[in-house]
Amino acid sequence: MSVRPAPSRKKVTVVVWAISALVAVLSGCGGDESERDYAVPDSLCGVAVDADELGPFLPDGKEITVRDKSGGGTTVCEVVVDDELALRATQAWVEEGKTTAYFASSQTLTAPEESAEDDRLRYSGNEAFGKTKDCIDKQHGQELYTAVQAQGSDHKDADAMKRLITDYTSEVEGSTSCEADGSE
Template sequence: MTPDRTTLRKYSLISAATLTALTFALSGCGGDEQKRDYATPGTLCGIAVDSDTLGPFLPPGHKVTVKDKSYSGAKGCQVTVDNKLIFTSNQVWLEEGSTTAFVAARQSLGRTGHSADSGRFRYSEYEAFGKTRGCVDTKYKQELYTIMQASGSKHRDAEAMKRLIISYTKGVEKSTECTAGAL
């Protein structure tokens, strides 16, 4: 039994509609994927950072900008992507004898439930705090602390924040900011 013209036409219209819908569905899966049109910064406030560890905290976009946001007693940088604040880093001088837990309690946007190196570093999935070693301002009796916050990022990774704060803090310890207080 051979199908008549009406039946053939009906099946060809259904097949064409199915093929069109399938084409749109498949192209929609990869077509809207956003990408990063910028290079991940390799330094924040003059301190080297691992761009492979920082990168996942930065969203897709066209333009990244690192701005200096320093003020008396603190050196800071803001990382924006397409004019949206995503990540900040700070170096802050505080009274000798303070602890990283104290700094985190004052500066944290949430709860920093993780610690490393006997409490020298406190961190969560999107922010971290560190205490430098040997960065002491003898005149004003202060010690230098580091802060990193990815408050504008959707990415959450406690181990990456731990790596970032430890590496950043070690970089700060080798910087002129660390030795400036000893002069």
């Protein structure tokens, strides 16, 4: 039977140091750890949203403010994180017979390439636009459109943005906004 010599103290020290360094590096690479000191809202100016769907589109920060900027037949809800605009949700009355692509072109410089529900929804990785069903103001010849634009973070996820605009538009359809006359 052979006896293996004990490792030198120098080798043990190097191995322990290497393992410690590796553990320190790996523990700092969590990636999903948020530096968010605020609670993600579950509504945007009275319109319910899924905070889990909204959260990834909001940046890290200390303080959040949700501001209602309504007027002239348009409702704009701004989400501000640490005094920087992070997300904007819009409800706007547009001339009847227009398309979601037409509405989006007035709201963004980059036309969203993805579409769903026969072009009723248009979306990209960080913004989306929708046309409500049956929210029509016959008196003024207008239809209600929606938008969610998240340009305050680097997060881009077209599928998540599609879910967000689908849910947001559905909530608007069931709200008093759908009954508005478009002339506020």
